[in-house]
Amino acid sequence: MITALIMAGGEGTRFWPLSRSHRPKQFLKLTDDQQTMLQATVERISELIPLEQVFIATNKAYQRPIEKQLKGIPAENIIVEPVKRDTAACIGLSALIIDRKYPGSTMIVLPADHLIEEKDNFLNILKKAVMVAATGCNLVTLGINPTHPETGYGYIHYGELTHRIDGDEVYQVEAFTEKPDIIKARKFLEEGTYLWNSGMFVWQVRSILDNIELYMPELSASLGRIGQALGTDLAEKVICDEFEDLIGISIDYGIMEKADNIFVIPGSFGWDDLGSWPALERVKKLDDNGNVIVGKHYGIDTLDSIIHSPDKVVTTIGVKNIVIVDTEDAILICDKNRAQEVKEIRQILEDNGMEECL
Template sequence: MVTALIMAGGEGTRFWPLSRSNRPKQFLKLTDDQKTMLQETVERIKELVPPDKVFIATNESYKEAIKKQLPEVPEENIIIEPYKRDTAACIGLASLYIEKKFPGSTMVVLPADHLIKNKERFINILQKAVMTAAVGPNLVTIGIEPTHPETGYGYIHFGELLHTIDEDRVYQVKEFTEKPDLDTAREFLEEGTYLWNSGMFVWRVETIQDKIEKHMPELSKAMERIRQALGTDLEDKVVREEFKELEGISIDYGIMEKASDIYVIPGDFGWDDLGSWPALERVKKVDKDGNVVLGKHYGIDTKNSIIHSEDKVVTTIGLKDIVIVNTRDAILICDKKRAQEVKEIREILHRNGMEECL
């Protein structure tokens, strides 16, 4: 049996000011499918995982939005993280709920806000990852074949070939590298044995719990206390108490960088994490001047820019490689090459008490 955990608790800070704390990226319609990113994620895996076997990990403030957007997912499958403690705690907690409802299942872990262009190919790769996870205590991840020296992604260095399934190769993972500098990213691209880390994982529930017990004993102890409380009147109280004391650690750092039996399958299904505003150039129509325009814009000599306006006409003269985003209460204007720094703008607003804009 295959289940899925979709991680939907992030705030999508690099898409501010369109993405807000009460309406993060996964709840936005950023592609042309007229579905939110979260809805697309559930829709594309239906062939492999029906909605009743899909679990959504999020925080309390997003629960009602998820129920509204995904009425086909049972409410009890929405897992609330009482505190932000990164992906290791998120996955550990979710594994307990999945284990209780579907014991012995294989667990597909997916972010809620990625773009997948070739859905059929994506499911094909996931099925092979499930097969690989089923033959042993294996942790399987999906790597993306890099197209350029990207410094915004982590990398997976792969080594020996484990096996081939219908011409798709499954490699042993040698090491994970966090976001490198540009020179290192160029070296990785030239070497040809590195893949982008997509943040997608497949494993049996008992396998990831065993790895957590071995490599993250404090999290494992907390999980055991939560397990004992599941289904009782103390469940919410115990989950909150245990989560509050946990350290925030990613699954990559806590488990994937330490464990053995880790394998990667290269994915070639048109993946994009839509990490910041310039990513829209890859998914939206680009006009004759290289601009992506959402809303009303009139310009003179404006090229290779991204212009998004909810309620005003935007006019520009003599601009190039600029991001302009207008919402009802905030405007962002930045150099396209520095769009990753939008997260830092949010931190400045927070420090200055501008919570209403976040």
């Protein structure tokens, strides 16, 4: 039995102002595909996992949009977190609920807003990850072969080659590293034993719950109390009460950096996390001047820029390497090389009482 958990609670802050608190990145159509990122994620795994075995973790504000976008997902498979407490709590609660419905299943954990261009290769790697996870209490992650010294991703340092499955290599994980500076990123690329951390995991449901008990006893205790309430009228209240007192910790920090039974399978399947506006250059067609244009634009000497304006005409003269995004109530103009700082602009807006723009 294989189940899937798709994490769809993030706000996609670096795609502001197109991405908003009520319309996060996973609900957008950022590629030339007519599907939203969330719909594409579910469709991508449909050959491997039927819809009744797919679970979506999100928050209350996104529950209704998800129900509209994913008609075939059973209502009880939409897991609502009362407050955000990062991925460890999200995965722990979801594993508890999945184990109740499909005991003994192997659980694939996927973000809702990543691009995968080569579906067949991706599913092939997932199947092999399931095989590795079925042995003992193995925790498996998918690593991406790096193509350049990227500072926006976490890295996985791998060690011993443990075995091969039909040509694909499985390595013991030595360590996880958070987003490095450019000097470290270059060093990782040169050493050749580092992979980008995709945030995709495979494990048996009981394995991750056992590891939470071992390395995160407070979260495990909360999950124990929630487990006793599941199936009763008190379940929603108990989940709210327990989450209120939890500290937000990522699954990487809470479990993956501590456990010693972690394995990684390197993959090359056209992966991109579409983390910020410049990522559109990798998934959309460029014009003759290296620009990504969505909507209406006329320019003179406009080079290597991203211009997103479906409703208004944008004109530019003598600009290079900029991002312009026009929406109904906000405009973003920034140096393309500083697009990661869009997240900080959102914080400035919040600090100045501009919540209506978030």
